[in-house]
Amino acid sequence: MAGPGACHEDAEIERRKTDSIYHQVKEFLDKGETLAVATIVSTRGSTPREVGAKMVVTAWGEILGTIGGGCGEADVKREAIEVIRTRKPRVVRVDLLDDISSDSPAVCGGIMNVFIDPWWKERDAEGAGK
Amino acid sequence: MSRLSEELIQIQEQGAAAVLATVINAGEKGGVEPGDKCLVRDGRITGGTIRHEGLLQAILQEAENRLREEKSKSVALELPDAGGKIEVFFEVMPAPPKIIVVGAGHIAVPLVKLAKVLDFRVIVMDDRMLFANRERFPQADEILVGDMAAALKGLPINSSTYIVLITRGHKYDELCLREIIHGPAKYIGMIGSRRRIKACFQRFKEEENIAEEVIQRVYAPIGLDFNTETPEEIALSILAEIVKVRRGGKAQSLSGK
Known part of the structure; x- marks a missing residue:
């Protein structure tokens, strides 16, 4: 019952590959780098992105993905570099209430909690399937 | 791994x-x-x-x-x-949402088109090659030809799978339904008149001992109620029902009219 849709399927897999943030994570880990994966784990009020949004930060402060941009993101980036250095995860509370007068696009009036998690190759291998 | x-x-x-x-x-x-x-x-x-x-x-x-x-x-x-x-x-x-269209007749054609517009992955199947082919379904992700109940058995079905039973005859719909009714599909819809559907469910209860709450999962007659007339409108009503099941809501006019 093989359908003639095989080529469509390959194209879709290719598309998903480029979408996957974990592909990029793996590439960096393979080079021996430690990364920080920052994820919005809870929000209150109006926030630029939803729970589950992710951003990957490298030791040099490069960023892949976004958790909404603006000052909040800059704070998270700073904390992420610390997380990479110590290899200890932490939760960062990003308050978008306090700088209502700024021109930043991140002024939404909400609060979000961001979990910053260090990933490195050996740790990644520890979580392997059984 | x-x-x-x-x-x-x-x-x-x-x-x-x-x-x-x-x-x-x-x-x-x-x-x-x-x-x-x-x-x-x-x-x-x-x-x-x-x-x-x-x-x-x-x-x-x-x-x-x-x-x-x-x-x-x-x-x-x-x-x-x-x-x-x-x-x-x-x-x-979540797995990307997938619609399996069982039966490649006149409703299936607009149904597959609309489902692609809505960004579903779409599989269409029939036991007649004259109906299940690339000319009729240029946008389908997969086209399967062969025994439909057997094909359903072989397909991965999960909580992001929506199944539409619209074969050429009620007995085929019923055979296919038997195959999937206990599975994890998020949505199973079956076409047919109330009378035929009632008879089908009666048989399920008596012959197969299938519990009432299992039968209650099936959306039959299929689709939202807006007096559809053409195959295109029926396809729209089926997809509207699927989107409602996926996203929730009441499927009424927001104005309250």
């Missing part, structure tokens, strides 16, 4: 559904630490660093709820023997 990142990549490539649970807060004692993980796929734990049995069970249970709602969320789990309150973030990776 040797690494968690590789498993996550594979899940995405296969279009599978999974939940990655990560501890984001834990007490001092109990041996559970922030950053500990657990990957849940097909109702089983397939990876991760969490070894605490009680916590794994609690995660397994909650992962199922998260997957059903298709929503990532952090949840506080109370586990006295693992150091008290443990906050876990459940990252939901």
Whole structure:
């Protein structure tokens, strides 16, 4: 019952590959780098992105993905570099209430909690399937 | 599989559904630490660093709820023997939604087109090659020709799968329904008049001993009620029902009229 849709399927897999943030994570880990994966784990009020949004930060402060941009993101980036250095995860509370007068696009009036998690190759291998 | 990142990549490539649970807060004692993980796929734990049995069970249970709602969320789990309150973030990776159109007749043509517009993955099948072919369904992701009930048996069906039974005859719809009614599909819709459907469900109860609540899952007659006339309108009404099942809501005019 093989359908003639095989080529469509390959194209879709290719598309998903480029979408996957974990592909990029793996590439960096393979080079021996430690990364920080920052994820919005809870929000209150109006926030630029939803729970589950992710951003990957490298030791040099490069960023892949976004958790909404603006000052909040800059704070998270700073904390992420610390997380990479110590290899200890932490939760960062990003308050978008306090700088209502700024021109930043991140002024939404909400609060979000961001979990910053260090990933490195050996740790990644520890979580392997059984 | 040797690494968690590789498993996550594979899940995405296969279009599978999974939940990655990560501890984001834990007490001092109990041996559970922030950053500990657990990957849940097909109702089983397939990876991760969490070894605490009680916590794994609690995660397994909650992962199922998260997957059903298709929503990532952090949840506080109370586990006295693992150091008290443990906050876990459940990252939901839902499978891309898929519609299986069983029967490639005159409703299937606009149904497949509209389903592609709505970004579903679409599989269409029939036992007649004259109907199930690339000319009629240029946009379908897969076209299957052969015994429909057997084909359904061989397809992966999960909680992001929507199945539309619109074959050329009620007996085929019924044979196919038997094959999938106990499965995990999010939606099963079957075409037919109320009278025929009633007779079908009666047989299911009497001959197959299928419970009332299982039968209640089936959307039959199929579609939302807006006095459809053309095959295109029927296709729209079926898809409107599918979107409603997926997203929720009342499917009434927002104006209240």
